[in-house]
Amino acid sequence: MSSIRKIPILDLKLADDPAKRGLLLDQLRDALFNVGFLYICNHGVPQDIIDALSSKLPTLFHLPQQRKRELSKTKSPHFLGFSDYAQETTQGKLDLREQYDIATELPEVYQKDATPNERGRDFSKLFVHLVEEAFSIPIGTFDSFFNKNSDSAVSDSTTASDFLSPQHRLRFNFYPAMPPEQEGQGVGPHKDMAGWLTFLHQVGTERALDVQDRDGSWIPVDPIPGTLVVNLGYAFEAATEGAARATVHRVRARSQKDRYSIPFFMGLPLDLKLSEVQNVIPESVRAMRRKELENGEWAIDKKIETFLDPRWDSIGESVLRRFIRGYKKTALKYYGQEVY
Numbered sequence: 259m260s261s262i263r264k265i266p267i268l269d270l271k272l273a274d275d276p277a278k279r280g281l282l283l284d285q286l287r288d289a290l291f292n293v294g295f296l297y298i299c300n301h302g303v304p305q306d307i308i309d310a311l312s313s314k315l316p317t318l319f320h321l322p323q324q325r326k327r328e329l330s331k332t333k334s335p336h337f338l339g340f341s342d343y344a345q346e347t348t349q350g351k352l353d354l355r356e357q358y359d360i361a362t363e364l365p366e367v368y369q370k371d372a373t374p375n376e377r378g379r380d381f382s383k384l385f386v387h388l389v390e391e392a393f394s395i396p397i398g399t400f401d402s403f404f405n406k407n408s409d410s411a412v413s414d415s416t417t418a419s420d421f422l423s424p425q426h427r428l429r430f431n432f433y434p435a436m437p438p439e440q441e442g443q444g445v446g447p448h449k450d451m452a453g454w455l456t457f458l459h460q461v462g463t464e465r466a467l468d469v470q471d472r473d474g475s476w477i478p479v480d481p482i483p484g485t486l487v488v489n490l491g492y493a494f495e496a497a498t499e500g501a502a503r504a505t506v507h508r509v510r511a512r513s514q515k516d517r518y519s520i521p522f523f524m525g526l527p528l529d530l531k532l533s534e535v536q537n538v539i540p541e542s543v544r545a546m547r548r549k550e551l552e553n554g555e556w557a558i559d560k561k562i563e564t565f566l567d568p569r570w571d572s573i574g575e576s577v578l579r580r581f582i583r584g585y586k587k588t589a590l591k592y593y594g595q596e597v598y
């Protein structure tokens with residue numbers, strides 16, 4: 259077992275060079291199995307698009323309160339839209355941020371044409387292909403989970419194309435600057451619940467994001483121009499039986515300057531069962547954490563966090579459970595008492 263030490267930076271351009279691809283895959287395995295957090299550069303998302311989007315965020319978050327209320331998450335059965343400042347709590351403390359969430363719409367629910375975030379989906383799929391290669395499973399294995407009603411890339415897949423679309427979620431976070439005496443929790447220590455993988459753009463140069471090392475200490479994840487931060491969601495950790503960790507992270511609310519960030523949470527199909535994902539993860543990967551436990555390692559983090567409880571055995575239900583916890587009133591309004 260190793261500690262996080264330093265967050266690695268992976269240059270995805272190495273994937274194009276046959277002589278260097280092996281090195282990139284070694285770095286990726288180290289990042290997935292030993293760190294759970296990484297930066298990627300040369301990721302293929304054009305910088306001008308990232309900059310154009312980032313520059314719109316102050317306007318978005320300074321819309322009149324009335325407009326923000328109309329677009330409130332509490333009015334959406336999919337928990338999309340605005341969350342007010344300090345509306346959410348993490349670990350019992352208020353998160354000093356506002357959020358705006360947009361996501362792949364689900365035609366099965368809305369009965370209208372979906373407008374999925376194609377760009378985000380396509381680039382994140384390329385990264386997933388590298389993960390498959392790092393796991394030594396056929397490239398395209400996971401495509402069957404993402405391509406509804408299309409041919410599976412894996413011929414013997416039993417599941418392939420019948421799943422609901424995954425709900426990819428793009429979030430804008432706003433952490434307003436505050437008087438020094440009020441510096442506190444931008445978002446408290448958490449693992450990303452709703453997604454398979456998270457790709458994060460930190461706008462500006464403010465140091466605010468930290469990742470927790472295995473001894474409990476905090477390591478800064480400073481913004482590095484031209485990179486995206488990648489971390490793993492709960493479902494990834496659960497599917498690999500803990501071999502690849504959904505590392506705990508937090509954001510400090512700072513006094514210097516307003517801060518914005520843009521995470522893209524790559525989802526899995528909402529009706530997919532965890533066992534169906536586990537079926538395509540090689541036993542050699544799933545056995546890694548078991549071996550570490552037998553060897554007495556992982557002293558501070560013995561049990562794999564329970565991602566699923568028996569009532570909620572699909573990814574979608576688990577994601578819903580996360581929102582029920584965060585937005586009790588909205589959940590009751592749309593889903594009724596039986597969701598508890």
Ligand SMILES: O=C(O)CCC(=O)C(=O)O
Nearest residue numbers: 431450460467509519521
């Ligand atoms: O703002 C950040 O840098 C990270 C935000 C985050 O962890 C989240 O929204 O889940």
Ligand SMILES: [Fe+2]
Nearest residue numbers: 448449450507
């Ligand atoms: Fe997060």
